[in-house]
Amino acid sequence: MEAMVERIFPNWSRTLGAMARRPLHVRSRCVGCGIQLRVDATELCAVHGPSATLIDRIDRCAVVGCDGAIYYEVSLPFRQSWIRLVNKPALNELIETEAATPVTAPLIRDRRACP
Numbered sequence: 370m371e372a373m374v375e376r377i378f379p380n381w382s383r384t385l386g387a388m389a390r391r392p393l394h395v396r397s398r399c400v401g402c403g404i405q406l407r408v409d410a411t412e413l414c415a416v417h418g419p420s421a422t423l424i425d426r427i428d429r430c431a432v433v434g435c436d437g438a439i440y441y442e443v444s445l446p447f448r449q450s451w452i453r454l455v456n457k458p459a460l461n462e463l464i465e466t467e468a469a470t471p472v473t474a475p476l477i478r479d480r481r482a483c484p
């Protein structure tokens with residue numbers, strides 16, 4: 370039997386309702402293409418309800434042509450570190466070993482500048 374280690378997430382990151390009440394940053398990251406997108410926690414709270422959580426939530430990537438899966442990360446303003454909202458050990462291992470390199474707008478701009 371696999372040992373289950375429960376990660377501890379801050380209270381403000383456990384539900385969409387708690388996240389919507391705080392000024393924080395939420396982003397999605399695609400395992401397939403690496404694209405990171407800003408996420409509006411208030412908007413997701415309106416769609417899924419205040420008791421819904423992003424912890425271990427996997428959605429489809431919204432990038433055209435990508436069939437990858439996205440997971441979520443959260444950070445408080447003015448903090449450099451992001452908390453990966455993934456608790457399942459198998460999912461964390463998959464992300465660590467298989468996930469594409471994170472892609473941000475400056476990286477895309479730099480790629481375009483190369484011949």
Ligand SMILES: [Zn+2]
Pocket residue numbers: 399400401402403404430431432435436437438
């Ligand atoms: Zn993708």
